[in-house]
Amino acid sequence: MSEGRSPLFLERQGYRGRRLVDFLRILPLIGGLLWAVPLLWPSGPDSSVTTSEAIIYIFGVWFFMVLVSAVVSLFLRRSGLDLERKDG
């Protein structure tokens, strides 16, 4: 709480951890963008996009997000960074 300011440069381990957190922050934005793609599809009863294609795309994104999230959380656990106080 009172160690003062955090140092400017970090050791290699800490540096990796920081970038991991950066990635973690971007992740929901990536997800949001990927799921915004359907906004571009033509819509209507005779749309060129069939529902099965839509299912495959949306659930594909979903599966991808879960996978990436799981991998990140695994690394995060190893770095032991997430329970520290720094908000960056």
Add this chain to the structure above:
Amino acid sequence: MGKRVLLIEDEPNIIEAISFILSRDGWAVATHSNGHDAVDVVLGAPPDLLILDVMLPGKSGLDILRMLREKLGPGDLPVMMLTARGQLKDREMAEKAGVNRFMTKPFSNAEMLEAVRELVET
């Protein structure tokens, strides 16, 4: 009828002992066993001699003595004090309060009798 002695003391056995010693010698002994109203008792019927314990329930013997000395003139009432603590400090305080004789418990019966006689005759 001998002269009247008032004994203020809270230990029943000691009361019994002193009463026995003094009455055998011809004194009329009255007793009282707490400090609260001791002053009133003394003033109500002033005895020829007051024997006063220091450690009394309600009010200490020293306080009683001080109040009595305030109300009665000095030398009006001979007072003997008894204490079981026997510290020098107690004796000094008692003398300051105007005691005539200070005795430490335990005492010999002869010593007690002699002291009483001395106090009343002078």
Add this chain to the structure above:
Amino acid sequence: MATMNILVAVCLVYVTFLFAVAFGAERAARQGQGGWLRSPLVYTLSLSIYCTAWTFYGAVGYAARSGMEYLTIYIGPTLVMIGWWWCLRKLVRIGRTQRVTSIADLISSRYGKSNLLAIGVTVLAVIGTTPYIALQLQSVTLSFSVFADASESNGALADMDSTALLVAMGLALFTILFGTRNLDVNERHHGVVIAIAVEAIVKLFALLCVGAFVVWGVVGGVGEMMARIDASEIGHWQMRGDRWASLIFLSAAAFLCLPRMFQVMVVENDDEGHLRTASWAFPAYLMVMSLFVVPIAVTGLDLLPEGSNPDLFVLTLPLAMGKEGLAMLSFIGGFSSATSMVIVAALALSTMVSNHIVMPIWLSLTGSGAMVSGDVRNVVIMARRFSIAGVVVLGYLYFRFSGGGAALASIGLVSFAGVAQFLPVLLGGVFWRGATRVGAFTGLSVGFVVWVYCLLLPSFGPDVLMPTQIMQEGLFGWSWLRPQALFGIEGIDPMVHAILWSISLNGLSFVLASMLGFPTPLERLQGAQFVNVYEHSSTPQSWSGNAAQSEDLMIMSQRILGAREAQALFESEARRQGVSGYLPDTTPDFLQALERALSGSVGTATAHAMIGQIVGGASVSVEDLLAVADETAQMMEYSNRLEAKSEEQARTARQLRQANEKLQQISVQKDAFLSQVSHELRTPMTSIRAFSEILRDSEKLSETEQVKYASIIHDEALRLTRLLDDLLDLSVLENGQVNLNIQQGQLSRVLDHAIASALTGSGQEGLKISRDTAQETVLLSTDLDRLSQVFINLISNARKYCDAEVPELVLRVTHRDDTILIDFIDNGSGISKNDQAVIFEKFARVGAMRAGGAGLGLAICREIMARLGGSVSYLPGQGGAAFRVILPASSAMAAQ
């Protein structure tokens, strides 16, 4: 008919199973074997109360009507979970450091512990949640009726209202039973959490089974399924972009703001690390949950007769295929979804209602604020129980009077939009220090009004609550006030319109009012703590406790936390400060900790008010004002550190002074000791000497006189012996050379014996003793004679010195973490605080105790208890004189 009976039986078995699971979990947690109860997996599964019956049944119906739009409801929460580092982590950290009990508590706490704000949030939450509970009840009754129809018996359970009533009563009972076991809502409700985790598995499994059956059992494979989907009436991408985007936003917002989600996500959270696992596991759960929705919907549209209710395809499809077992499983899945939602929602809402509405009203009615008489705990628990029942009853009434049907089906999104009104205030409070209470009020009110006007009232259908005239021409005939075309902007989807306007007007007015107003010091302090929660995990000081009386605080805390918890808290705090006994100094740190502990029971605002009343009103010190006025973090840090240092010094000085005073007192006593021993020895010797001289010198003593004087000598000799025994006993005990005679026996027997011997000598038994013998059946293995000696001493003290008109001594035996506490509490005037420090010293006869024995009793008791590995101490704040004997774990053979 047979099916119906089996269904009811299965239902009952399942409910019994849930009760058993919850009960087992509570038990395991109590016995400290509940490590697995706090696993990340259980946490993740408990989050699944997001998926209610609206998901289980409704998603298929939604898909059958509107295609892929149902996915928005699950994509929003997925994004929030994946982005946990942004927001959830901070909410959980704040929730844990501030001991937040509900979303209303969080908001009220952030904005200067304002109870008015908490009431607003609570009311809004109740309005938003009640229809949703009604929806769950409806889904259960509807699914029952499906079976009733299928088994062609109209008589059996035709009365759907009574089904709903039964379900509602059962749920209220479950929630009361497992939700109000402990008062402190920050303690986890293990029973509830584990039950909803089980239900989470059941509903997922059920939906997967139905899905798998449809894809592989009915249709014949994935490829075939896809072809059928494309050939169906929802076979092409039909989506309004605005709905897609705004519904994803709405579900994300609701996920954060729903009271029940806040309950499982923040309040029940045990470990921040669980979020890490939940961040991918919960999106996976949602994904799997929604995977088979479209296949089931398409197959249902294909195979079931025209006009079947698509909301019930999950049930009717297996039934139509003759798979009654599967249908039953699916019914249990839907039942699980509905019940878990109602349980947690009732729990969350009842905490809010009782803490922010019932308790403040009760406290102001009883008039005396913090210094209430009686046990507040019972009041709080009763308030919470009634609130639970009230919330469920409200849901049931809504179900009855809305008559089910269409009005309810659309309520899911309406309800989401209602609670989403918390979002600006919540996020603003957590991320923006400039947010103020006035802003929060304004924002919430504006959002609420717009939501009611544009969405809630029209949702009941034309002319039910919202006249068609207003719908078409606007309020007062002002066309720019048309509920679905505010400011004359037409052509937007009504749902999107309402979300857009309510949230943006809410947010805008919140920000503007925040910027225009000026926050109170407490708001700024709380704002800094919330926004910079990671830096300020230890907290700035907000109490200046100079005048506070720890004893008063203890009395109050005992009533709220319960005697045991309060004493443990005060004791550990006192130990931390290096003060002996139960009364720590009222440092700001301690008051802060106490306020947190209390707020776990009665909410932040109430706890703050109660402490404020005792400490003397000045809730924020001058230093705090200065610190707040200074915007830079460094300055704040610096002044905090200075303050802490001078605080530290003041405390050290105070402790030194205390120690010094005690030393002086002891030295005076050491002096007095000799004089005391002298007095106690000389008094009996005086009699002995006088009478032995009388016997020696007098010849004419009668026989009776001789006997009498001899027996006086004898008695006084015994008295001397007793005194010397006591002195020796004490010195042996003090030097630790004592041999213990370890025996086994019942505590109750030891007490019986002690009471008998303490009271016999007294002649008249004036002291009434009340005991609870059930608690006393403890088998002890210790020196029973010594223990009895201690009890005798304490009881005879009460007999001699209790100055009440009708003296009474209460013996109270409690078990705390394996140690046994035996309290002796009388109803006299007690012992003054100054005397409490010396009564255990030798010859310390205080106040009224002058007339007694040699004054060695309590000193001996203390030494004995120390030898037995326990302790005896004075327990302040109990009304009369109270002594507590603590026996260590080793002396109890088997507790009960």
